[in-house]
Amino acid sequence: MATDGTTPLLQVENLKKQFHVRMRGARENRLLRAVDGVSLHLEAGETLGIVGESGCGKSTLARLIVGLEGPSEGRILIDGEDIWAPGAAGRARRRTFQMVFQNPAGSMNPRRTVGASVAEPLQAKGVRNTAEAVERMLKLVGLDPALATRKPHQLSGGQQQRASIARALIADPAIVVHDESIASLDISLQAQILNLLLDLQQDLGTSYIFISHDLAAVQAISHRVIVMYLGEIVEASDSTAFANRPLHPYSIALRTATLLPDPAHERGRGDTALRGDVPSPMNPPSGCRFHTRCPLATDLCLQQKPLLRDAGGGHLVACHYAEAETQAGETAEEAL
Amino acid sequence: MTVNSTSDPATAALPPRQTRRPQFLDHLMRHKGGAFGLGIMMLFVLLAVFGRLIAPYDPNASDYLSLLAPPSGEHWFGTDELGRDTLSRVIDGSRIAVAVAFLSVSIAMAVGVVIGVIAGYFGGLIDAVLNRSQDVLFAFPTLLLAIILVAVLGPGLFNASLAIAIVYSPRFARMARASTLSIQTSEYLDAARLAGVSTPTILIRHILPNVLPPVIVLAALSMSTAQLAYASLSFLGLGVSPPQADWGSMLSKGRDFITIAPWLVIWPTVALVMLMLAFNVLGDAIRDVLDPSHSGAGKSPETVV
Amino acid sequence: MFRMIVTRLIGVFFVLLAVSALVFAFGALIPGDLTSVIVGQEGATEEQFEAVRQKLGLDKPLPVQYVNWLVNALQGDFGTSPITGRTVATDLMQQIPVSIELALLTLLVSTVIGLPAGVIAAVHANKRLDVLIRMSLLFTFSVPIFVIGILLLLVGSRWAPDLFRVSYTPWGEDPVMHIRSMAMPLLTIAFPITAMTMQMTRGAMLEVLHNPYIVTARAVGVREKRIQYLHALRNALPPIVTFIGFQLGILLGGLIVVEQIFSLPGLGRGMLEAINTRDYPMVTATTLVFATAFVIINALVDMLYPLLDPRQRGR
Numbered sequence: 001m002a003t004d005g006t007t008p009l010l011q012v013e014n015l016k017k018q019f020h021v022r023m024r025g026a027r028e029n030r031l032l033r034a035v036d037g038v039s040l041h042l043e044a045g046e047t048l049g050i051v052g053e054s055g056c057g058k059s060t061l062a063r064l065i066v067g068l069e070g071p072s073e074g075r076i077l078i079d080g081e082d083i084w085a086p087g088a089a090g091r092a093r094r095r096t097f098q099m100v101f102q103n104p105a106g107s108m109n110p111r112r113t114v115g116a117s118v119a120e121p122l123q124a125k126g127v128r129n130t131a132e133a134v135e136r137m138l139k140l141v142g143l144d145p146a147l148a149t150r151k152p153h154q155l156s157g158g159q160q161q162r163a164s165i166a167r168a169l170i171a172d173p174a175i176v177v178h179d180e181s182i183a184s185l186d187i188s189l190q191a192q193i194l195n196l197l198l199d200l201q202q203d204l205g206t207s208y209i210f211i212s213h214d215l216a217a218v219q220a221i222s223h224r225v226i227v228m229y230l231g232e233i234v235e236a237s238d239s240t241a242f243a244n245r246p247l248h249p250y251s252i253a254l255r256t257a258t259l260l261p262d263p264a265h266e267r268g269r270g271d272t273a274l275r276g277d278v279p280s281p282m283n284p285p286s287g288c289r290f291h292t293r294c295p296l297a298t299d300l301c302l303q304q305k306p307l308l309r310d311a312g313g314g315h316l317v318a319c320h321y322a323e324a325e326t327q328a329g330e331t332a333e334e335a336l
Numbered sequence: 337m338t339v340n341s342t343s344d345p346a347t348a349a350l351p352p353r354q355t356r357r358p359q360f361l362d363h364l365m366r367h368k369g370g371a372f373g374l375g376i377m378m379l380f381v382l383l384a385v386f387g388r389l390i391a392p393y394d395p396n397a398s399d400y401l402s403l404l405a406p407p408s409g410e411h412w413f414g415t416d417e418l419g420r421d422t423l424s425r426v427i428d429g430s431r432i433a434v435a436v437a438f439l440s441v442s443i444a445m446a447v448g449v450v451i452g453v454i455a456g457y458f459g460g461l462i463d464a465v466l467n468r469s470q471d472v473l474f475a476f477p478t479l480l481l482a483i484i485l486v487a488v489l490g491p492g493l494f495n496a497s498l499a500i501a502i503v504y505s506p507r508f509a510r511m512a513r514a515s516t517l518s519i520q521t522s523e524y525l526d527a528a529r530l531a532g533v534s535t536p537t538i539l540i541r542h543i544l545p546n547v548l549p550p551v552i553v554l555a556a557l558s559m560s561t562a563q564l565a566y567a568s569l570s571f572l573g574l575g576v577s578p579p580q581a582d583w584g585s586m587l588s589k590g591r592d593f594i595t596i597a598p599w600l601v602i603w604p605t606v607a608l609v610m611l612m613l614a615f616n617v618l619g620d621a622i623r624d625v626l627d628p629s630h631s632g633a634g635k636s637p638e639t640v641v
Numbered sequence: 642m643f644r645m646i647v648t649r650l651i652g653v654f655f656v657l658l659a660v661s662a663l664v665f666a667f668g669a670l671i672p673g674d675l676t677s678v679i680v681g682q683e684g685a686t687e688e689q690f691e692a693v694r695q696k697l698g699l700d701k702p703l704p705v706q707y708v709n710w711l712v713n714a715l716q717g718d719f720g721t722s723p724i725t726g727r728t729v730a731t732d733l734m735q736q737i738p739v740s741i742e743l744a745l746l747t748l749l750v751s752t753v754i755g756l757p758a759g760v761i762a763a764v765h766a767n768k769r770l771d772v773l774i775r776m777s778l779l780f781t782f783s784v785p786i787f788v789i790g791i792l793l794l795l796v797g798s799r800w801a802p803d804l805f806r807v808s809y810t811p812w813g814e815d816p817v818m819h820i821r822s823m824a825m826p827l828l829t830i831a832f833p834i835t836a837m838t839m840q841m842t843r844g845a846m847l848e849v850l851h852n853p854y855i856v857t858a859r860a861v862g863v864r865e866k867r868i869q870y871l872h873a874l875r876n877a878l879p880p881i882v883t884f885i886g887f888q889l890g891i892l893l894g895g896l897i898v899v900e901q902i903f904s905l906p907g908l909g910r911g912m913l914e915a916i917n918t919r920d921y922p923m924v925t926a927t928t929l930v931f932a933t934a935f936v937i938i939n940a941l942v943d944m945l946y947p948l949l950d951p952r953q954r955g956r
């Protein structure tokens with residue numbers, strides 16, 4: 001949160017992305033609202049976590065933010081300037097981003113050496129002699145520089161992901177977006193990579209946007225957390241407040257569904273399972289999009305869509321009944 | 337290589353390095369057909385390059401004392417109606433055959449790959465237009481189209497090669513497009529774009545290496561039919577002009593003397609068939625080496641008439 | 642079903658239009674100015690040149706020329722050949738029947754021989770006979786038709802002089818001579834095409850023969866021959882029929898070569914002569930006929946496919 005009045009590093013204003021989808025045999029195109037009015041901001045050196053199930057639009061959001069796709073509506077600003085400004089200026093701004101993908105070997109061409117892939121962002125900038133920088137980056141992410149001559153398939157999953165991180169950081173981007181970047185690794189590796197990311201952030205001051213469906217990982221690494229559902233933000237706050245007291249029924253369900261090594265939490269889980277499946281993004285429910293699965297849903301929820309409101313201390317939530325639930329939840333936990 | 341998740345991943349043992357180039361040739365030589373095909377092809381290439389030096393006689397010189405002479409110690413393959421030594425002419429004709437094979441396939445490959453990659457990568461309207469025009473070209477019978485093209489361009493070695501190249505390029509375009517589409521959604525392309533790599537560089541650095549292997553196989557296999565296509569064209573009088581020795585036109589001329597001088601027809605045919613076999617075998621071998629998953633589905637009857 | 646035929650026909654119409662435009666463009670590009678060919682090399686005056694150009698309609702812009710040409714062509718008027726002096730239509734009328742006869746005979750022979758041969762080969766698959774046949778097939782595919790023609794000439798000159806050195810005689814004049822003159826050309830093209838048909842039939846049959854319903858029919862006691870022809874072949878037909886369409890391309894090319902080798906006065910040889918003598922109206926006319934035939938027959942075969950394969954009908 002920009003408390004001192006300076007422009008945040010990254011601002012996303014009312015971002016929307018729609019796809020026209022033609023179903024087999026259907027007459028017209030349907031509209032898929034992958035991202036439907038998302039606004040957020042990011043400061044230098046901080047990590048913003050984005051949580052949500054698959055289909056909530058977080059991958060699309062990631063691609064929109066880094067500039068791999070253009071928005072249908074809305075703006076993305078770096079230091080106050082639009083990244084889609086035409087010409088060289090816009091291009092330069094889009095280069096402040098880098099991305100680490102879910103597939104560990106994702107950013108690397110299987111036919112090229114790891115070193116060549118890691119060096120690519122630097123080469124694209126026009127740097128001739130990349131060998132030193134590659135060596136330095138590989139060491140920084142905890143890899144033996146000799147690996148630079150290997151092909152991606154000769155590395156383990158964890159090594160590949162570290163190499164992807166090295167590649168993302170080599171050209172010194174201001175912002176790195178992690179799109180489920182640790183999801184395909186096993187738990188111990190996940191922990192190692194998260195620690196690495198934290199160390200790197202301390203050393204280099206890079207900002208992260210950390211996108212995941214894993215609440216535990218997001219909370220571990222983020223300064224602030226955003227929860228997405230069907231293309232919209234349903235809750236946003238700093239991560240400590242969120243960890244203590246998630247407000248939105250969806251966030252609460254996510255959290256209780258997370259396995260935590262805490263017997264009290266596990267016992268108190270009870271039957272808060274969400275009802276039903278995620279609705280199709282092409283046909284979102286009326287009013288509050290979550291109402292079809294929400295234990296607190298009433299007629300109001302069906303008719304009126306709740307806007308993001310401040311529930312105290314900068315903790316934003318989009319629900320008509322947010323506080324009521326948490327109070328009930330707290331009493332339930334106290335009763336144990 | 338043991339993967340132990342608690343040990344430091346950076347020190348895990350790695351397999352020894354293998355360079356790519358020698359490995360390919362190595363495999364090719366070990367493949368039975370490969371060695372054979374490569375050998376015969378090299379023979380023809382050598383003949384093509386050094387033919388003039390090896391041949392016993394000047395292919396265009398007439399020996400007026402031995403017109404239509406049957407094969408003998410002096411003229412191993414006999415002479416034609418102008419007294420020219422058949423062996424020398426067959427050797428000289430290999431220059432044309434090999435040259436046309438390489439030239440036409442190279443042009444077809446270059447043009448086809450460019451069109452295919454552009455169509456596949458950029459998609460949309462460009463793809464639709466390019467694809468349709470390639471389809472139209474593809475729909476025509478090969479020889480007919482080649483004849484029409486030569487009619488337009490005029491006969492001659494280069495024009496005939498160009499005509500054949502135009503007829504063959506849709507195959508390469510189709511293949512290149514398919515290969516491009518198959519890696520179109522790869523994340524490393526996104527990563528490259530994000531890194532700021534320019535589009536031409538992406539095409540050359542990432543797309544092309546994926547497109548080339550099947551294209552090379554196709555090129556090797558096409559050389560055989562391209563050579564035959566040219567022979568058909570020159571048989572019909574649309575190839576190089578006389579007196580340049582040329583297998584197709586030799587066969588055409590030889591027709592008139594078939595009863596009294598069958599050697600005029602036999603030896604160019606033998607050469608033609610041998611070169612075709614060599615290219616075929618070589619092409620099959622290259623395909624096996626580059627793509628071992630390919631099942632030997634047998635010859636496609638899609639040769640040029 | 643009806644709708645599909647209509648859409649197909651409309652598609653064919655447009656393709657033909659495009660083809661005719663293409664052919665016209667090709668023709669217009671042939672080097673060698675038609676006017677100078679007609680007027681002759683000796684110093685013609687500018688006015689004579691202009692007069693001839695106007696008469697031929699060559700002074701009008703290209704698209705207009707195209708439309709004129711097309712309109713005339715549809716009425717059967719392809720202009721006059723400056724080389725031969727006859728109307729192109731006359732020549733076409735004489736040449737087309739020859740080529741058609743050759744083509745039809747080839748199709749007949751190749752199907753009558755190739756189809757049963759393929760069935761037999763499939764039934765005896767991988768036994769020695771089959772392997773032997775397949776080896777020789779490989780040869781006939783790979784070698785161009787003109788080589789086969791020449792080899793046949795060789796063979797003919799030695800062992801069958803009756804069939805050799807016989808120039809073309811129309812059926813009307815002398816049926817026996819006619820057959821003799823057509824025999825070798827027919828053999829030449831029929832050879833690879835029969836081989837292909839056989840290969841194709843064998844392949845399609847093999848696939849079908851392993852289907853469960855064939856095994857069931859056998860188990861139930863249906864007679865073998867009946868199984869082969871009625872059940873298996875009928876289901877193998879669709880790919881075979883489409884293949885015949887594909888063969889068409891090879892057939893057309895083959896016609897040109899064979900007519901040249903054996904000096905048959907067909908359309909193919911007419912086209913080649915026209916190219917060599919720079920007979921521009923003749924070239925465009927013959928090319929148009931070839932291309933049109935190709936497109937139409939392909940379309941017919943395409944439309945035939947759903948008739949043969951009921952599964953395709955509901956599109």
